[in-house]
Amino acid sequence: MAGWRAPDLPQPGARQPRTPAPPEQESTIVNGTATTAQRRPLPTRSLLVQSAWARRRDRKGFWFVAPFLAFFLVLMLAPLIYAIYTSLYTTRIIGGTTFTGAANYTQTLQSGEFWSGVIRVIIFAAIQIPVMLAIAFFFATMFDLGVAKYGTLFRTIFFIPFAVPAVVGAVMWSFLLEPQFGPFVHLAHALGFANTDFFSSNLILPSIIVIVIWEWTGYNMVILYTALKSVPRDVVEAAILDDTPLWKIIVKVKLPMVRPAIVLLVFINTIGALQLFTEPQILSYFETQAISVNFTPTLYIYNTAIAGGQTQLAAAAAVILGLVIVVISVGSLFLRRRRGEI
Amino acid sequence: MPFPSRHSWPPGSRRTATRAMAGVAAVAAVSMLAACGSSGSSSASSPGSSKSAAPAASGGATLEAGASCKSSSATKITFWAWVPGMGRAVTEFNKTHPNICVTQEDVGAGDPEYVKISDALKAGSGAPDVAEVEFDELPSFEVTHNVVNLVPYGADKYKSDFVPWAWKEVSQGSAVYAMPGDSGPMAFYYNSALLAKYHIAPPTTWAQFATAAAALKKADPSAYITNFSATDLQWVMSLMAQDNAWPFAYNGGSKVTINWTGPAQMKFAAYWQKLLNAHEVNGTTDVSATSFADMDKGIDASWLSSAWGPSYFAPDAKSSVGDWRAAALPQWTTGADVAANWGGSTYPVFSQSAHKAAAAEFSEWLNGTTASWNITKTAPSSLFPTYLPLLNDPSYKNTTVAVSGSSHPDQAFTAAASNIQGVPWPPFMTEALTESATVFAGVLDGKETLASAFQNFQNVLVTYAKQQGFTVST
Numbered sequence: 001m002a003g004w005r006a007p008d009l010p011q012p013g014a015r016q017p018r019t020p021a022p023p024e025q026e027s028t029i030v031n032g033t034a035t036t037a038q039r040r041p042l043p044t045r046s047l048l049v050q051s052a053w054a055r056r057r058d059r060k061g062f063w064f065v066a067p068f069l070a071f072f073l074v075l076m077l078a079p080l081i082y083a084i085y086t087s088l089y090t091t092r093i094i095g096g097t098t099f100t101g102a103a104n105y106t107q108t109l110q111s112g113e114f115w116s117g118v119i120r121v122i123i124f125a126a127i128q129i130p131v132m133l134a135i136a137f138f139f140a141t142m143f144d145l146g147v148a149k150y151g152t153l154f155r156t157i158f159f160i161p162f163a164v165p166a167v168v169g170a171v172m173w174s175f176l177l178e179p180q181f182g183p184f185v186h187l188a189h190a191l192g193f194a195n196t197d198f199f200s201s202n203l204i205l206p207s208i209i210v211i212v213i214w215e216w217t218g219y220n221m222v223i224l225y226t227a228l229k230s231v232p233r234d235v236v237e238a239a240i241l242d243d244t245p246l247w248k249i250i251v252k253v254k255l256p257m258v259r260p261a262i263v264l265l266v267f268i269n270t271i272g273a274l275q276l277f278t279e280p281q282i283l284s285y286f287e288t289q290a291i292s293v294n295f296t297p298t299l300y301i302y303n304t305a306i307a308g309g310q311t312q313l314a315a316a317a318a319v320i321l322g323l324v325i326v327v328i329s330v331g332s333l334f335l336r337r338r339r340g341e342i
Numbered sequence: 343m344p345f346p347s348r349h350s351w352p353p354g355s356r357r358t359a360t361r362a363m364a365g366v367a368a369v370a371a372v373s374m375l376a377a378c379g380s381s382g383s384s385s386a387s388s389p390g391s392s393k394s395a396a397p398a399a400s401g402g403a404t405l406e407a408g409a410s411c412k413s414s415s416a417t418k419i420t421f422w423a424w425v426p427g428m429g430r431a432v433t434e435f436n437k438t439h440p441n442i443c444v445t446q447e448d449v450g451a452g453d454p455e456y457v458k459i460s461d462a463l464k465a466g467s468g469a470p471d472v473a474e475v476e477f478d479e480l481p482s483f484e485v486t487h488n489v490v491n492l493v494p495y496g497a498d499k500y501k502s503d504f505v506p507w508a509w510k511e512v513s514q515g516s517a518v519y520a521m522p523g524d525s526g527p528m529a530f531y532y533n534s535a536l537l538a539k540y541h542i543a544p545p546t547t548w549a550q551f552a553t554a555a556a557a558l559k560k561a562d563p564s565a566y567i568t569n570f571s572a573t574d575l576q577w578v579m580s581l582m583a584q585d586n587a588w589p590f591a592y593n594g595g596s597k598v599t600i601n602w603t604g605p606a607q608m609k610f611a612a613y614w615q616k617l618l619n620a621h622e623v624n625g626t627t628d629v630s631a632t633s634f635a636d637m638d639k640g641i642d643a644s645w646l647s648s649a650w651g652p653s654y655f656a657p658d659a660k661s662s663v664g665d666w667r668a669a670a671l672p673q674w675t676t677g678a679d680v681a682a683n684w685g686g687s688t689y690p691v692f693s694q695s696a697h698k699a700a701a702a703e704f705s706e707w708l709n710g711t712t713a714s715w716n717i718t719k720t721a722p723s724s725l726f727p728t729y730l731p732l733l734n735d736p737s738y739k740n741t742t743v744a745v746s747g748s749s750h751p752d753q754a755f756t757a758a759a760s761n762i763q764g765v766p767w768p769p770f771m772t773e774a775l776t777e778s779a780t781v782f783a784g785v786l787d788g789k790e791t792l793a794s795a796f797q798n799f800q801n802v803l804v805t806y807a808k809q810q811g812f813t814v815s816t
């Protein structure tokens with residue numbers, strides 16, 4: 001699971017924990033900024049003075065990362081370079097291929113179609129992520145407190161939607177929400193909402209939000225649960241001895257301590273939202289006119305390349321979307337570093 | 343969601359349906375729900391099974407059969423098509439042509455197939471020798487010089503065997519770029535019991551049609567004279583062709599005329615907008631479970647359908663079985679006899695083929711012989727011919743289907759077949775179809791008028807055509 005998420009986040013050295021289990025919690029809470037700032041330059045300096053033995057050991061290490069590097073070069077770096085290269089050309093039905101420099105970039109930057117998709121996914125993220133994290137935190141807390149019987153069983157059940165491939169999940173939800181036979185439409189009807197059409201232009205985004213929340217809450221919950229588990233016992237015990245009410249322990253003690261995990265999830269989910277593709281694409285096969293060709297930036301890229309045959313324009317749009325994601329990732333990195341979370 | 347999914351479901355098509363006779367994968371996904379439990383009619387032109395066979399379109403069914411394939415010296419031909427039951431004709435060909443072995447592959451219906459062909463053509467290898475390509479898509483392959491002129495391979499001698507409009511649409515000047523296959527002549531397909539109940543005569547002109555629409559609305563506020571599916575571009579364009587409001591002119595090469603905003607087009611838009619505004623026509627997606635349910639429940643009194651329409655509707659027809667009749671499309675001029683075509687396929691040979699002569703021989707046999715049509719006219723293929731010997735066959739015209747009772751709907755459809763004017767498709771229909779779903783979406787829910795959608799569409803297409811290097815006139 002971890003491997004395919006790696007490209008989304010620039011890794012600041014290997015020190016960033018994949019799951020944000022907070023190993024340096026105490027220092028973070030007390031005064032994270034100072035400690036990390038002092039420690040940071042050390043690894044670089046030690047590289048310069050490393051011994052011959054250490055260098056030989058590094059060469060051995062190379063062979064361990066070689067398989068990853070090979071795939072990274074072939075499947076990540078090479079396509080990326082090719083996309084940038086090809087985005088500088090334009091192939092026309094009449095006239096063939098010519099070098100057009102930045103023309104594809106200016107066209108994308110000026111394209112209302114592309115940016116309306118970007119704005120849509122930002123609205124999507126602004127609603128979906130907080131709601132999902134609230135639900136995930138609630139259940140993570142329930143499991144952490146152990147108030148639920150058969151916790152392991154239920155944690156597994158909650159995690160299952162994540163194990164379902166997104167395509168399968170989207171097809172399933174499409175049938176559930178389908179306006180003619182879908183059970184949810186009948187349910188809405190029974191509740192007094194006649195003629196509910198989950199595929200209409202007004203309800204399509206909320207429908208996708210529901211689908212995505214269903215798919216991803218379990219995953220986010222597991223990460224938060226892990227973070228909650230690593231909250232030091234003595235801190236909680238001290239709070240209990242002080243007669244702190246339960247809700248206060250959750251909100252004032254545990255929540256701040258898992259904040260790094262929440263921040264990380266917010267950024268991971270934001271990047272994911274910018275790449276929203278599978279659910280709207282599948283829904284569009286179900287006679288949903290509400291999914292426009294530029295519904296999300298990735299759909300715009302896909303349709304520009306496939307239907308319009310403008311692969312180079314699509315490549316330019318993909319590079320721009322990639323840059324937007326890089327800006328968000330780097331921004332989050334700086335933010336978190338300043339707060340001393342990494 | 344969020345995280346990039348590398349797997350995509352059958353990629354490609356955003357269009358509502360692929361108009362060739364069979365294999366509407368996307369629609370079938372929903373329609374199958376309705377089809378469940380209803381047994382398909384076994385009659386020749388009522389392929390109830392075509393729907394259940396459709397999902398195979400997304401698969402990669404490969405068929406290689408027939409005597410010739412057992413011989414290693416036979417020329418190997420690859421053939422891409424999605425019509426269910428097409429393999430039967432391939433097997434027959436292989437049996438009767440010992441020197442050619444045709445292998446059929448189903449790589450998806452419509453767009454998914456075109457995308458794969460385009461990619462293979464760009465890559466320089468991997469394209470099929472022969473493929474099923476819809477009429478509207480053929481010029482896109484002509485303009486890039488990727489299909490072979492079949493005249494040197496003897497295609498001309500088949501010309502007199504085909505309805506003129508179909509031959510015209512596969513020709514460019516003296517060149518013939520594909521053999522025409524099936525087609526979809528349109529007719530006014532109506533629920534005779536519903537119209538009779540309110541004493542409404544089937545309209546023969548569009549003026550009468552509008553009057554009938556108002557009369558029906560008055561008699562039964564929940565009913566509509568028909569469904570107007572603005573997002574189904576091919577269907578809208580077919581009706582425009584019948585109204586002499588075709589929005590394109592194209593004769594091959596780099597010049598194209600795009601005109602969605604001329605007087606004829608605006609008149610067409612105004613006619614339908616009036617009916618839409620008065621809620622006298624329904625506005626749902628056509629060839630869908632919803633539209634078929636509306637027809638069966640007596641909400642839609644008619645469907646401006648094509649020859650393949652009844653067989654798509656048949657599995658969903660329950661309470662209205664036996665009531666459906668076909669008549670000529672209403673006319674814009676009293677006494678005229680103008681029809682339109684909606685859908686259908688052609689079978690070009692690709693320039694990448696290493697065996698063009700053998701490929702051309704197969705395409706000519708598949709579309710230009712009675713031996714082949716006797717197979718493909720039957721279920722589950724149920725192709726409606728452009729091939730005159732079959733069109734003129736009285737026993738074909740007089741076929742009955744359960745959904746139409748004892749009437750002969752194919753009489754209207756075969757009559758329409760000879761009243762169609764061939765149309766010049768622009769060489770960028772994939773883009774047009776994809777964009778149309780977005781541009782016309784607002785018409786169905788009343789957020790924009792048909793005229794303003796035409797205007798927007800004009801802008802989208804002109805911009806695209808110019809970007810692609812065409813000299814565009816409007």
